[in-house]
Amino acid sequence: MTRTIPLDNSLIDEATEWRRYLHAHPETAFDEHRTADFVAAKLEEFGIEVHRGLGGTGVVGTLKRGTSPAAVGLRADMDALFIHEDNDVDYRSTVDGKMHACGHDGHMAMLLGAARHLARNGDFDGTVRFIFQPAEETGDERCGGNEMVKDGLFEKFPVQAVFGMHNFPGAPLGSFMLRPGPMLASIDTFEFHIGSELSHPHSQFYVADPLLIAASLVQDMHAFKARYVNPAEPVVLSITQFQSGNPADRQSVHVTPDKAVVRGTLYTLNDAIRGQFEAGLEKLVRNAAEASGATYKFIFERGYPVLRNAPQETEFATSVAEEVAGADKVSAAMQPVMGAEDFAFMLGKVPGCYVFLGSAREGEATPRQLHNPAYDFNDEALPVGIRYWATLAERYLSQASGRQ
Ligand SMILES: [Zn+2]
Ligand SMILES: [Zn+2]
Secondary structure, three states: OOOOOOOOHHHHHHHHHHHHHHHHOOOOOOOOHHHHHHHHHHHHHOOOEEEEEEOOOEEEEEEEEOOOOOEEEEEEEOOOEOOOOOOOOOOOOOOOOOEOOOOHHHHHHHHHHHHHHHHHHOOOOEEEEEEEEOOOOOOOOOOHHHHHHHOOHHHHOOOOEEEEEEEEOOOOOOOEEOOOEEEEOEEEEEEEEEEOOOEOOOOOOOOOOHHHHHHHHHHHHHHHHHHHOOOOOOEEEEEEEEEEOOOOOHHHHHOEOOEEEEEEEEEEOOHHHHHHHHHHHHHHHHHHHHHHOOEEEEEEEEOOOOEEEOHHHHHHHHHHHHHHHOHHHEEOOOOOEOOOOOHHHHHOOOOEEEEEEEOOOOOOOOOOOOOOOOOOOOHHHHHHHHHHHHHHHHHHHHHHHHHO
C-alpha cells in the first residue's frame, strides 16, 4: 500500500514557482552565486541553519530535532549548462547560451520543498543536512561533489548516509529506478600528441608522419578495447577529436603535418579496467611513436569515479520509493547506465544511494532528453520528489534512533 505524507497545498505551488525562477536564471559550474543566494534565503526563511561557500558556492542547511545523534544527508545539484534554450515558455532562460537542460532546477526545487515540509511539519528525531552542490557537470575532478568533499563536507557536517536523486525523462512520471553496486560509470578523458619535424612528403629523408601514426592509433585503441579487455566488462571508449594539418590553408596540402592531436573519453564500471586502459593506451602510443621515430605525449585525466550504491542504503531507498510511489513503480535492479555523476565522490566517503526519478511528460511519445535545448524539467514530478526526500529523512532517522 502507498502511504503518502500529506504536503500542504501551497507547497507544490511554491515549489513550482521556485523551479521556474531557477530555470529563468541559470548559472554554470562554480558560478552559482545568485542560485546559492536563493537557496540560502529559502532555507533561512524555513528556519534552517545555513552554511555558505563550501566547495565554492555550495550551501549546506542543517535541521536538527530532538536528541538523537543520527544524521542523514540529502543532496541536490545547482549548475546549468552552456546550451542555448529553445523553449518558448514564460520562464525561459534569461541568459543567452545558458540553460537548465539537466533539470537541476527541479532537483533544487524538490529538495527545498522537502526542507520546507520537514522544517514545518517534520516528524523526526535527529539531523537532516540539505546539501546543495555546485558544478555537477564539469566531468573532471574539479567538480562540485569533489570540491565539497575536499572542503570537509562530511567532517564539518557528519552524516551516517547520503542520498542523491536525478530526474529521468525517459521513464514514466513518478517511477523510481536504482540498483545496488555500480549504477553509473567512471569518466576519464585522454589525449595524445604525435609530433615530428616539418618536411615535404616526397623528401628523400625519412621523417615520421604524425597524421598517419595518429590515424592508425585510433584504430589500434578500438582494437585494444575489443581484444585485450575482458568483454564481460562494460566499457565505452570514444575518440571524439582529431586534429592534424591545416584544412584552412589549401596550399599546405603539400606539407606533412608536424603534429596530430587526438582526444577521447572512457567510461567503465570497474576501477581496475580504468587502470588497464590508462597503461594500455599509453603503451600503444609510445610503441607507435618510437617505431616511427616520432615524439609523443600521452595524458590520461581521471574524472568521476564509478558511482556505487551501498547495499543496505539501497534496500532502504527502495523501501522509501515503494512507500512513495507504490512497489509496481520501482525498479530496484535497473541496468547500470554508462553516464557519470559526481555524486560518486560523496558515495566514496559515506555510504548511500542514488536514484532516478521518472519524469516523462504525459502525451509526449518521444521524451525530450537531458542536455538538449528543448529540455524542460517536468513540474509534475515535483510532488513525488518532495515526498521521496521528506519520507526518506523521516524513515531514516526513525530507523536510526530505533537501532540505538
Ligand atoms: Zn547533466
Ligand atoms: Zn544532471
